Amino acid sequence: MVATILVGMLCAHLLCFSAMFLLISKRLHGKKMGMDFFALGNLLLGLAYILQLAEGGPTWSAVSVINHTLTLASPIAYWLGAMRFFGHMVPLWRPLIVFALMYGSAQVLVQWSLGPTARYAMLAAMSSLLFFLMALTIIHGVRTFAKDLYAEMVFFALLISGICVLNALKFIKIVDGGLDALQMDNSFQTVFYIYMSSLATILPPSIVWLVLRRLTDDLRDVAARDPMTQLLNRRGLSEALQLFFNTRTTAPAYLLLLDVDHFKHINDTYGHTAGDAVLCHVAQVLRTTARRGDLTSRIGGEEFVLICLDTDEAGVFRLAERLRAMLEAQIIDIPESTQPLRCTVTIGISPPFSSIAELEGAMRAADAALYRGKAAGRNCVQAPLPLNDHSALDAGKPGMLAHETAPTTAQSC
Numbered sequence: 573m574v575a576t577i578l579v580g581m582l583c584a585h586l587l588c589f590s591a592m593f594l595l596i597s598k599r600l601h602g603k604k605m606g607m608d609f610f611a612l613g614n615l616l617l618g619l620a621y622i623l624q625l626a627e628g629g630p631t632w633s634a635v636s637v638i639n640h641t642l643t644l645a646s647p648i649a650y651w652l653g654a655m656r657f658f659g660h661m662v663p664l665w666r667p668l669i670v671f672a673l674m675y676g677s678a679q680v681l682v683q684w685s686l687g688p689t690a691r692y693a694m695l696a697a698m699s700s701l702l703f704f705l706m707a708l709t710i711i712h713g714v715r716t717f718a719k720d721l722y723a724e725m726v727f728f729a730l731l732i733s734g735i736c737v738l739n740a741l742k743f744i745k746i747v748d749g750g751l752d753a754l755q756m757d758n759s760f761q762t763v764f765y766i767y768m769s770s771l772a773t774i775l776p777p778s779i780v781w782l783v784l785r786r787l788t789d790d791l792r793d794v795a796a797r798d799p800m801t802q803l804l805n806r807r808g809l810s811e812a813l814q815l816f817f818n819t820r821t822t823a824p825a826y827l828l829l830l831d832v833d834h835f836k837h838i839n840d841t842y843g844h845t846a847g848d849a850v851l852c853h854v855a856q857v858l859r860t861t862a863r864r865g866d867l868t869s870r871i872g873g874e875e876f877v878l879i880c881l882d883t884d885e886a887g888v889f890r891l892a893e894r895l896r897a898m899l900e901a902q903i904i905d906i907p908e909s910t911q912p913l914r915c916t917v918t919i920g921i922s923p924p925f926s927s928i929a930e931l932e933g934a935m936r937a938a939d940a941a942l943y944r945g946k947a948a949g950r951n952c953v954q955a956p957l958p959l960n961d962h963s964a965l966d967a968g969k970p971g972m973l974a975h976e977t978a979p980t981t982a983q984s985c
């Protein structure tokens with residue numbers, strides 16, 4: 573009786589959360605994060621348990637064959653849903669239909685050749701195997717595609733390992749004691765269904781939590797990035813830098829402020845689409861040239877910032893010069909245009925700084941250097957003023973600098 577009530581509650585939980593997952597997936601439109609697959613997994617398992625209640629005990633019937641097939645199809649749907657959640661575009665119906673046909677046939681074969689006990693033992697063994705594979709996938713995910721969800725994934729792996737172990741025990745009991753092991757009210761079955769009911773209560777809210785986490789992470793990411801170039805925006809830059817200074821106290825940072833030369837002229841001559849393509853090109857060069865861990869950002873219009881972390885002064889000047897030369901040399905692909913287009917940038921460098929509070933000052937110093945670079949003819953790298961030359965910094969006048977590179981003649985882009 574107890575086990576029957578537990579199975580009834582389990583069905584109610586599974587079907588309610590199936591409906592909830594489906595509603596969430598509808599709200600998520602294009603990026604459903606596997607919620608539609610999880611809804612199907614819950615529905616299949618819920619239906620399997622309803623069929624089990626209808627059967628009353630082990631029987632050989634079409635309903636029983638469908639029940640066993642649905643019981644195993646549901647973890648497959650969950651597994652595929654998890655793959656979708658992590659961005660793998662796996663199909664749903666084809667693998668499920670292929671599995672259903674294969675497992676249906678296997679049941680008929682086993683029932684006729686080895687008898688009913690073997691068919692039930694096969695269900696327990698297959699369940700154990702599927703959940704074992706699922707736990708293995710999660711453990712693999714923790715090291716690769718799901719690193720950011722470490723705690724959640726370990727939690728899931730533990731819960732799923734529990735089902736795996738219980739099904740393995742069920743298999744042993746069926747092999748040892750025959751179909752009597754499946755009597756609903758024996759103590760093992762009671763423990764089994766208590767565990768399954770607990771999972772049906774814990775897992776769905778945990779899945780909703782995962783989706784919520786992903787959505788809020790995505791929102792934060794959208795708020796921190798420039799939509800056109802996908803580089804960090806001003807806000808994202810200062811958040812990322814804050815994080816860096818909170819966790820590291822190594823070498824100071826340097827800020828490079830890049831400004832595309834004569835950008836207005838590019839827009840006016842080639843149109844805004846070409847202007848946008850130039851900005852995306854500069855962003856791409858920044859992304860690929862900067863070291864891993866450096867922060868790349870578009871802070872507005874045609875102004876970009878690169879913050880170099882864990883480096884020294886000589887390295888920063890080499891990088892700035894490399895960036896300038898690369899941008900000067902490369903031809904930019906403009907959609908629907910056959911005219912080759914190049915652009916140059918002027919780069920102002922800040923003095924070293926080592927706290928987030930100094931970011932604004934570093935930005936101002938780099939801006940003053942940039943201003944001097946523009947005045948000196950553009951397409952060059954300008955070092956910051958010496959620390960004691962405050963008057964020059966205030967007025968933005970050119971100063972005598974140790975690292976100044978010889979400015980080349982401004983080029984028409």
Ligand SMILES: Nc1nc2c(ncn2[C@@H]2O[C@H](COP(=O)(O)OP(=O)(O)OP(=O)(O)O)[C@@H](O)[C@H]2O)c(=O)[nH]1
Pocket residue numbers: 831832833834835836837839843844845846847848851872873874946950
């Ligand atoms: N295509 C495009 N243009 C932009 C965007 N944001 C700002 N602009 C344009 O960038 C131009 C910036 O011009 P200016 O500030 O005069 O700078 P400049 O022409 O590069 O001159 P210098 O910096 O002195 O070499 C303006 O025409 C803006 O309209 C954008 O997202 N896309």
